[in-house]
Amino acid sequence: MTIPTLEDSGQGTGTAGEARRLAVRGDLTMAHVGAIAGPLRAIPPAGHDLAIDLSGIDRIDTAGAWLIHRMVQDWGAAGVPARVENASPDADRLIAEVAANDRPVPCHVPRGNSALDQLVRIGNAVFVITENIGKILAFLGQTLIVLAQTLVGRRPLRWHAVIHQCEAIGVNALAIVGLLLFLVGIVVAQQGAVQLRQFGAEVFVVNLIGRGTFRELGLLLTAIMVAGRSASAFAAQIGSMKLNQEVDALETIGMSPIEVLVIPRVIAMAIMLLLLGFYGSVMAVIGGGLFCWVSLGIPPVSFIQRLQEATPLSDLVIGLVKAPVFGFIVALMGCYQGMQVTGNAESVGQRTTQAVVESIFIVIVLDAFFAVFFSALGYN
Known part of the structure; x- marks a missing residue:
């Protein structure tokens, strides 16, 4: 198990083909994801685009996949394209699963007919x-x-x-x-x-x-x-x-x-x-x-x-x-x-x-x- 590290290539020049690159290395798991969650959120969305290099990832779980997915989503919402590069097939599949399930959920279950519910309780x-x-x-x-x-x-x-x-x-x-x-x-x-x-x-x-x-x-x-x-x-x-x-x-x-x-x-x-x-x-x-x-x-x-x-x-x-x-x-x-x-x-x-x-x-x-x-x- 290794603590994940973050390598930032710096701001891109804005010319075609150049991008800001973030290389993540180590274990991107629940136990260690907190080490880079703060630095990732501190990077402001700016520049031409962003490439997140996951070639150095040893292990990744749902917490790490969620962190990467939210990074891509936040930069995209700010108008800066972001993508994941050099990820393993398993990491790609896990990030895709997390992205597919990223949808709003109602905080409260919608109530039905209270009178009917009361009758059901009385009947039971x-x-x-x-x-x-x-x-x-x-x-x-x-x-x-x-x-x-x-x-x-x-x-x-x-x-x-x-x-x-x-x-x-x-x-x-x-x-x-x-x-x-x-x-x-x-x-x-x-x-x-x-x-x-x-x-x-x-x-x-x-x-x-x-x-x-x-x-x-x-x-x-x-x-x-x-x-x-x-x-x-x-x-x-x-x-x-x-x-x-x-x-x-x-x-x-x-x-x-x-x-x-x-x-x-x-x-x-x-x-x-x-x-x-x-x-x-x-x-x-x-x-x-x-x-x-x-x-x-x-x-x-x-x-x-x-x-x-x-x-x-x-x-x-x-x-x-x-x-x-x-x-x-x-x-x-x-x-x-x-x-x-x-x-x-x-x-x-x-x-x-x-x-x-x-x-x-x-x-x-x-x-x-x-x-x-x-x-x-x-x-x-």
């Missing part, structure tokens, strides 16, 4: 959502079939896997769920007391805490917490197994991935969310009761007595009925998104995020449905 989104719903329903059907076969004894239930998942979902989540619901109970009691104090009805804070936590907030917040904690774990675990072809290995040896991976997680989640929902509601009541004792002067005995009078057993039953359904949905979405992982590790992150978002969304929608349903049945 509807198509993707519809396809996703179809896949989820198909996965739900397969899971229900295998679950039914497991419950009637046609398929074995892997108790060790269920117990392990119960520990991961429930036991390891006791601290965070308890703390969260304890604080929520305090916040509900504090905000309720502020509003009810205006009417001199602070005693009804107990009603608010009891009915709000056992029927709605306790289970809903627990389900959201578990969805963010366990649905993401399910998607990441199964997604990693998909990338490592462990799921394909299970199918190869004749084992159903749904039976081995999905059913233990679904059963464990349904059981543990039932227990965690009750536990979280109790912790919220404890937090609210503590606030009532400290700030409102309601002793624990009076609080518990009022709680029993204000909270019907139906509220607790409704919360316990919703818990297994929420647990089933959360586990199902986590496992489904894990099964959809393809390609690379980036897909694991995307599917994990989708598992959390979709499971929380479906839980909230189902909670609204249950609220309307039980209200229609007269359980207000």
Whole structure:
């Protein structure tokens, strides 16, 4: 590799046949073209004509060809003829290719009909959502079939896997769920007391805490917490197994991935969310009761007595009925998104995020449905 050099024969006399000659020597490549780009641009177009001698060029690439082409173009635009001499066939061909592609390109892609583009985007989104719903329903059907076969004894239930998942979902989540619901109970009691104090009805804070936590907030917040904690774990675990072809290995040896991976997680989640929902509601009541004792002067005995009078057993039953359904949905979405992982590790992150978002969304929608349903049945 040699640094290119420039030899200038000086200004021509202007008589016929005489021309200013520029001899370029060395490597006219991207790495070295900067050494002569400045001197070439500093030469003003003047005289009779210009001849650029490339006989001394060892190597040339697109950057060098572009520099020579622009030199010829600039001198020609100034009214001074310029030409390339003694170039090798490859150099001539490369310069010609560069010259052929020297044309203006629009800076911005022309926009089409914005309304039509928006309709196309909406249509694509509807198509993707519809396809996703179809896949989820198909996965739900397969899971229900295998679950039914497991419950009637046609398929074995892997108790060790269920117990392990119960520990991961429930036991390891006791601290965070308890703390969260304890604080929520305090916040509900504090905000309720502020509003009810205006009417001199602070005693009804107990009603608010009891009915709000056992029927709605306790289970809903627990389900959201578990969805963010366990649905993401399910998607990441199964997604990693998909990338490592462990799921394909299970199918190869004749084992159903749904039976081995999905059913233990679904059963464990349904059981543990039932227990965690009750536990979280109790912790919220404890937090609210503590606030009532400290700030409102309601002793624990009076609080518990009022709680029993204000909270019907139906509220607790409704919360316990919703818990297994929420647990089933959360586990199902986590496992489904894990099964959809393809390609690379980036897909694991995307599917994990989708598992959390979709499971929380479906839980909230189902909670609204249950609220309307039980209200229609007269359980207000």
